[in-house]
Amino acid sequence: MSRKYFGTDGVRGKVGEYPITPQFVMHLGYAAGKVLASAEHTQGERPAVLIGKDTRISGYMLESALEAGLIAAGIDVYLAGPVPTPAVAYLTRALRLQAGVVISASHNPFEDNGIKFFSGQGTKLPDEAELAIEAWLDQPMQTNESEGLGKAKRINDAVGRYIEFCKSTFPSDMNLRGLKIVVDSAHGATYHIARNVFHELGADVVAIGAEPNGKNINDGYGATAPKNLQLAVKEHRAHIGLALDGDGDRLVMVDAEGKLYDGDQLLYVITKHRQAQGTMKGGVVGTLMTNLAFEHAMQKIGVPFARAKVGDRYVMEMLQQKGWQIGGENSGHIICLDKHSTGDGIVSALQVLHALRESKQTLAQAAQPLVMYPQILINVKVTGKAAELLERPAVKAVVGEAEHALNGKGRVLLRPSGTEPLLRVMVEGEDGVQVKQWAERIAAVVKEVAG
Numbered sequence: 001m002s003r004k005y006f007g008t009d010g011v012r013g014k015v016g017e018y019p020i021t022p023q024f025v026m027h028l029g030y031a032a033g034k035v036l037a038s039a040e041h042t043q044g045e046r047p048a049v050l051i052g053k054d055t056r057i058s059g060y061m062l063e064s065a066l067e068a069g070l071i072a073a074g075i076d077v078y079l080a081g082p083v084p085t086p087a088v089a090y091l092t093r094a095l096r097l098q099a100g101v102v103i104s105a106s107h108n109p110f111e112d113n114g115i116k117f118f119s120g121q122g123t124k125l126p127d128e129a130e131l132a133i134e135a136w137l138d139q140p141m142q143t144n145e146s147e148g149l150g151k152a153k154r155i156n157d158a159v160g161r162y163i164e165f166c167k168s169t170f171p172s173d174m175n176l177r178g179l180k181i182v183v184d185s186a187h188g189a190t191y192h193i194a195r196n197v198f199h200e201l202g203a204d205v206v207a208i209g210a211e212p213n214g215k216n217i218n219d220g221y222g223a224t225a226p227k228n229l230q231l232a233v234k235e236h237r238a239h240i241g242l243a244l245d246g247d248g249d250r251l252v253m254v255d256a257e258g259k260l261y262d263g264d265q266l267l268y269v270i271t272k273h274r275q276a277q278g279t280m281k282g283g284v285v286g287t288l289m290t291n292l293a294f295e296h297a298m299q300k301i302g303v304p305f306a307r308a309k310v311g312d313r314y315v316m317e318m319l320q321q322k323g324w325q326i327g328g329e330n331s332g333h334i335i336c337l338d339k340h341s342t343g344d345g346i347v348s349a350l351q352v353l354h355a356l357r358e359s360k361q362t363l364a365q366a367a368q369p370l371v372m373y374p375q376i377l378i379n380v381k382v383t384g385k386a387a388e389l390l391e392r393p394a395v396k397a398v399v400g401e402a403e404h405a406l407n408g409k410g411r412v413l414l415r416p417s418g419t420e421p422l423l424r425v426m427v428e429g430e431d432g433v434q435v436k437q438w439a440e441r442i443a444a445v446v447k448e449v450a451g
Helices: 022-037 059-072 085-094 127-137 158-168 194-200 227-235 263-277 292-301 312-322 345-359 363-367 393-406 432-450
Strands: 011-014 048-053 076-082 099-103 112-119 152-154 180-184 204-208 240-244 251-255 284-287 305-308 326-328 334-336 375-381 410-416 422-429
Touching: 022 048, 022 059, 022 099, 022 112, 022 127, 048 059, 048 085, 059 076, 059 099, 059 112, 076 085, 076 158, 085 099, 085 112, 085 158, 085 345, 112 127, 158 194, 158 345, 180 194, 180 227, 194 204, 194 345, 204 227, 227 240, 227 251, 240 345, 251 263, 251 345, 251 363, 263 284, 263 292, 263 326, 263 334, 263 345, 263 363, 284 292, 284 312, 292 305, 305 312, 312 326, 312 334, 334 345, 345 363, 375 432, 393 410, 393 422, 393 432, 410 432, 422 432
Parallel strands: 048 076, 048 099, 076 152, 180 204, 180 240, 284 305, 284 326
Antiparallel strands: 011 112, 099 112, 240 251, 326 334, 375 422, 410 422
16 A cells, blocks of 8 residues: 655655645644554553654754644653654663654755654554554544643753663773764764764764754765765874764765765675674675675675665665664665664764774775775656656666676666656666766666656
């Protein structure tokens, strides 16, 4: 059954435009509350929900609307203020609440915002729960009588609790003394958290992207804009740098020379270390966008590898199906299920640093065996359903030609965007010139067929 409001990561859009309006978000809170109030695991007690948000100026408005809707449905609300998405997942589980809600549009610009839910176990809400919420959204709001309304309470120690949790995922007999780290918080939800985690573990921390004003989240800083991190690492002669995105679940890192390392490379460092230490459980889950070099590298070190659809939600689903612990995306979402129930940029960075400290290697040395294949991604604007273009004879023919030419030493992937009217054309392989030529040729055929 298809979703009407929920995408792969909650409900998201431009603030002020449907569905990201105070009216809809209040109704969404009410609908979610009704689903939670009817859940069997409440055991007759009033359900409680945690709300966290990033630093967007619209967060104040949407937080109030969401709070009102939940309370109208008889749900108690715990307000955590600005905290990362993974902090909401952790606190929901730690406080034994029925659900957690995050107000964030992740790495998007400040004009966008969104609402996403976590279950009481700190995982993304199951499909059946989202569909049940959508069913309630089609019903009019009917506020509970006064005696059946919920209450709201602010959690004053939410930040401190989460900092201690992050530190607990790093070995207790290890520290970061002698390490100079540049930490870029993207002017987002980790601005008052990330620097403290690494500082309290002993590192000399230089914080950038840590002065949010409600409008500068992800603007020139963070995991999707790492140029300032690269400059700062060299300027401050740091050993390493790390950048998180606006809601703190995505990570990229930079070595002492200013070279950037994406999610595939960081996942490689973590996996190789665990395999060497004998602590690896099962294999690794990547996505359709994971670099082919990563897959080949896993084969070399004897670690099983599987690809899920693009999106950390699907990586998580496959990890649970296989009973594995580690997975991620090249965009920087990394999941270590033995440390957290969801992807967490700070926790992922600590796993990389653990590997480096124990192996006594630099980031450049640890990642050196993984030589990434050139990968070209071209977004082609289309009208109508992008998926239908994949069945056109001309598109199938050119893809077949490309795959024949790559001769097993590369990949071709055509993927409709889940959020925009785009068909993403990706080609990768050992020969960068060949990859570029085929990507451009396939994109030209797609444009021609799309009209």
